[in-house]
Amino acid sequence: MPYTSGRPGAAPNTALLRARIPGWGADLDPADRPAFPREQPGIPTGAHWQIPEQQSDLMRRERSVEHLRLTPVFGTAQPLKGLAGAIRRYAYSAYSEAQAAHWLLLIVGDRVDAATAHLSSFASARPDDPITQSGVLGERGRRPIASRFRRGRVDLKHAWLDPIFVVGPWLLPVVIAVPALRWAARGRRAARSGRAI
Template sequence: MAYIADKPTPPPSADELRARIPGWGADLDPADRPSFPKEQAQDLNAHWTFPDEQPEPEGGRERSIEHGRLTPVFGTAQPLHGVSGAIRRYAYARFSEARAAHWLLLLGADRVEAAGAHLRSLGSRHPDDPITESGILAERRWAPLAGRRGRVDARHQWIDPLLVAGPWILGAVGVFVVARRLRHRR
């Protein structure tokens, strides 16, 4: 059972692990392990054998299909909403965390959320400004070539402008095409 105050079973002995796992025990010397003091069993004076559980929200809460239950405490500050929330719910309900599909759906949901935030900003009094917020003007002013020498990602720096400006250019082209088609229909 998960989330109990005491460990449910004793861990395997060092000899069992050494026989089962090649190379096990290379870091047995406590001087080699910075986490050694934290690994000691401590009496935490816990007043519980199983922690008090936070009540589950009315609409439910996403959890991995590997786990039989939610953790006793979970965040509720940003509940899932909209299309990105539906994508995230589907990822958690359908795919294991060990599958690439789970993580690709979560990444896709993040992109959908970002696109929604950009669209909402266009309707606000202070829309996003991709030119100044991307740092393009600052890079031009503060020695762009000298600042790029010696960087680890030098081989793929050419794609940076495409990644920053590409979505904005595609969005502008899309708006132009839709506006032109609507004008031709009239």
């Protein structure tokens, strides 16, 4: 039924709904619910604890300020490390999950983590390749520019930011290295001219 400006009619009674919709209200009667006996207090569940045993916190896991304690069991596969870890820890210790600053700091930590991973890949035997790993070559022949500006695209408002976030981490080392190399070359020239005198 389409929405109209008039007040909607009263809800039909349960007998009419049950007659019209097969299975409507099947779980209203507790006797018809397969899980109903388990919902009763005092039935043994087999658990030997009220709260599960607390996992040891050797890695100092982050905990939101809303919670009094860590969950009894938590993951340890991705420990926080470096500057990104410090930013994430600060987000958890200083701000509630209801505050935008908490989530913005987590995003900043993620971006710092991505940038350090890009930079550390240059020290490995197989550095990152932004051309093949970004999927740009896969768009060749599939109207990559026209498809970006098609009507109805939700991401059109922030499409101008995408090249900054994708290419930025690759250009940042160049932006830092070029002035540093110029400064080193200028110092070397000054040292040579000082020796010549």
